[in-house]
Amino acid sequence: MYDISAIYEASSVENAVKLRQEHPDAVIIAGGSDVLIKIREGKLSGAELISIYGLSDLRGVTMGEDGTIRIGSLTSFSHITKDPLIREHIGVLGEAVDLVGGPQIRAIGTIGGNTCNGVTSADSASTLFAWDAVVELTGPEGVRNVPIEEFYLSAGKVDIREGEIQTAILIPKESWEGYKGHYIKYGMRRAMEIATLGCSVNVRLSEDKKTLTSLRIGFGVAGPVPRRARSTEQAFTNVPLTEDLPKEIGRAVLADVNPRDSWRAPKDMRLHLCSVMAERAFIEAARLSGTDLYGKAEGRGSSFMCGSREGQGDTEAGHQTSEAAEHQTDSRENSGTGSTPAACEAGGEAR
Amino acid sequence: MTKKQYKMITCKINGKERTAVVDVRASLTDLLRNEYSLTSVKKGCEVGECGACAVIIDGECFNSCIYLAIWADGKEITTVEGLVGPDGELSDVQQAFVDETAVQCGFCTPGFILEAETFLQKGKIYTDEELRKLLSGHLCRCTGYENIMRAVKKAMYVRNGVEAEQNNR
């Protein structure tokens, strides 16, 4: 039995917006893998909830005429992974969210919740950053689109305004066309884990596979919110593919990241892993694009996987005040830096 | 606390149509255990981290502890009690758990059986690595998962008409 003072079930997106206006303090619940846990822990006990669980319109993946991939905010991780459009065009996203928690968590956890709780360790987030995803919000004034990098304001805080709910995640065609990606999650065990660090790399190669024409690197837990390795990306656009390139990229990302010290992992260890994971994710993304830089890349070690509590969440679009994972001090930090031998790679072939 | 809030829901539980007036604060675990005495639905953590409370909802396995009872409205729910035949016959997965010594204290067992039941319905042969991932949302402290893997593989092979590998490794 949860300590819930009232629950309002939205019957449509419009109704959800109306409920948001009527109950500005209510917390949106889409699944339960986040909000219900906070209620149990006492952090949200006595809360009023707006349940959007029943809004089936917000479930599913479609492609617009302009090639934009639209992921309904309530689409569960397991459905994203299985979805044919995702598999064909942005497979790495399906693979990344397939590393969240365990199967039951992936059945209830939604991409909307995973982004709306604003935690840096969310497995979908670094990949969505790397894909230049756009967040679609629906409110009293209509629809508002926000680039994902701007959507994250600070640890645990996202740009959802009064009356709004998140309705979709969009991946524009120019973001995915021609790119291949790979995500590595670092955790302390291979399932049921929060990311200690997440690194998602997208590459686009020239037709002759000799030049890296575009590079995008998204990191989770390398700062208070997910982030891009912008200076590295700029430095390595239109450069020849050489054997030294992965290591150079690995070194370069250190200028772009700012992980913190916590009981889950020390800063120096995270910095070290930022380099190693960027290097390895790049090698794998390049391989998927048709270039095997190291033959059987020595770098690819054991694959580990992980899942998370706060990072795994349901769509909590209205819960603007939720504190950020990585920067909380309580025991179940969203931060998801784990601590055991586990990094888990998504993407690439089965190993 | 303000006035208690209730909702009437209708769902199918183990094949039977049920209507219940539920306290909106109840989890599906609460509903199944307290209203229907389906005590195979175990409470191991109540925050979705152990899998002991897992049930099948419309063909997918969920942790019922972090699933609100009101969401069960219109859903079809299965627990291990529902896998048993009318004369007490065990399902193939249940029988495999018995035969392969996959049961020890038994507390995680219903969750594992339901998870296996869910993916074995797809009629596929999975590799060991795939099976380990499919079962990874359930914690067990007794078995080291070894005999659970054996049992699931046995049921998978039998169901798909494939002769079981001799080597369990």
Place this chain on the structure above:
Amino acid sequence: MIIGKSIPRIDAYDKVTGRAKYTDDLCDKNALVAKIKHADAAHAVVKAVDVTEAQKIPGVVKIVTCFDVPRHTFPTAGHPWSTDPAHQDVADRNLLTDHVRYYGDDVAAVIAEDEVAASQAVRAIKVEYEELPFVLDVQEAMKDGAPQLHEKFPNNILSHTQIRKGNYEEAIKEPGLIKIEGWYDTPTVQHCHIENAVCYAWEEGGRIHVTASTQIPHITRRIIAQALGVDWGKVRLVKPFVGGGFGDKQDALYEPLCAFLTTQVGGRLVKLECSREETFINCRVRHAIRYHLISWVRSDGTLVARKADCYSNQGAYASHGHGVCAKGMNSIPQMYPCPNMECDSWTVFTNRQVAGAMRGYGMPQVTFALESHTDDICRKLGLDPVAYRRRTVMPVGFVDEFSKNELYSDTFNQVMDKGAEYIDFERKRKEYENQTGDIRRGIGMSLFWYNTAVWPISLESVSCRMVMNQDGSVQLQLAETEIGQGADTAFAQMTAETLGIPFEKVHVVTSQDTDVTPFGTSAYASRQTYAAGMAIRDCAEAFKKHILEVAYTYTRMQPYLMDIVDGNIIRTTDGRVLMTLAELAATKLYDLQNSEHLTMQKTTQLKSNAYSFGCCFAEVEVDIPMCSVKVLDIINVHDAGTLINPALAEAQVHGGMSMAIGYALSEKMLYDEKTGRLLNGNLLDYKLSTTMDHPHLEAQFVENPEPTSAYGTKSLGEPPALPAAPAIRNAILQATGVAFDEVPMRPHLLYRKFAEAGLL
């Protein structure tokens, strides 16, 4: 022969169908709910508890604070009681306390109509503390001036024991000796049985009735009575199916408090269910023990002198206390005999979680230290670890002076042969020498020492009752509890074997009820098949003798000419079936002249103990830049004597190996140094292995029947959890050259050590 057959568990059907009822499944849904107000300070004196706001919450029935409970203290350890005060467990507990000794200690309890009201009230209780300095580290706690937890124990030392053999100081003067020295540190870990601790209590007939998930019904009943200060007979305890214990439930947990709470609400039904977080914070943990080992060896490896200092972190209360550390220390001179030894062990209070019994009882800790140290010796001298152990380990015929345990068979060589062959040790050991590169493999091994039951340290007493039905079937009653291991199935096999009835005719009463179940000290010390086995045999043989005497009345054959075979009374001289047991039981019961219900009860006292040995071999892959270790292959080989049920035995080994892999690589309770608060007390942040964290677990056996045992069997419940951690550690040592001095070897540690070694 029914002994040695892999019969499916007798409770398997009920468990796969959800029919098996555990404690919470049986509790009336309208029970009052009790929740505890835990301290948010690691060490403090409670000045005041303000319940004003909490009491206003609708649904709150009663709030009890630390100032409302009996002032006398009681012990909690699941040990047999001793009538000798000097041998009794330390009584340092109150039901609720105004002297907070760890972060989360119990200050007050709320009884409410439902869990939501109870939780709200717990949050609304205001506690005023006078905070005291706290200490988490075992050696810091021993220092003069360290914060003191218990008045009667200066420098926080609960106990100090030692072993002296030969003359260490003289022996180390021998010229040319090589000194190998190491510190080995083990973590605080938790049992993580999937069923949390739970109990409920009510009053009926002027007595307190408690149903609880416990391993030790009779002992817990005694502790409840002691805690409440009532006659032992005033308390009844029932144990239904238990969802795992591993030693955590070999302690009185919240049963005494729950029993007290029902008396505070007029005997109404009160349920006290631990959350997972409370199971971590407020139940028991494994002792973190730090070892300092010094060995003096000749260049060929001959052990001349050895010194071992063992520092055991007891946490806030005595619970099982020093026995855990002492057991480990006592194994050191037995495992690798050495003429000159100085061993000391200290068990020390700190403001951590309370350490109690956990699978292996001090042995996983010392096995990590000693077997790591043994490989450190081999590495320093360039010796093969298997060959070295063959030469130095306890020899056949070794007798321990204290326990009188004897190594009867060439067990160590046999298990090493099996393990080495399975994993292809020699070839791989060579292949993995001198590797370079980011990803490397290694192979390592470890032996282990264990014993069986608790004699001669404590009482070993088992009572067994057999009650025959009119159909010739038998109810078997023992207080030795089924908690998941498969004990009931093994007991049924033993009973069928000795009594001469079909296995299906043995009905094990799986639920213990202290009103009905004969006395026994229950499930711990891997004693079940050994200790209960003796009682079963004792009882069954006496029962059989009695049955044959009764049969004489009807068959007119002398008892010595008869036997019971497959449920029939047969004449041994020609094998003729004279009557069935069913005929006899019914005839005798309904005999109008001389009716008797055929039953037998015996109390059997053990005055023996048995060694149980084995080994582990592990192969690992280390990804150095990623600071990760993957176990590729692992095998445990055990000599547990005769296996009663090989499939169940194998399953026990799997579970222990799994626990040991977690011990080696991922499990550790982490503390906030600033507050003393446990940081990761939940199943997400505490890294219990998942299905994906294990390779195939190989379990093999050699079966040398134990000469002192009723059925040739000896301990197997705990030993599987011992050897994997050092085997994995030694494999990592081979792969990387880095000698880890600490478990778990989680990425943080790998990162630090690899960086120090210049590998990153």
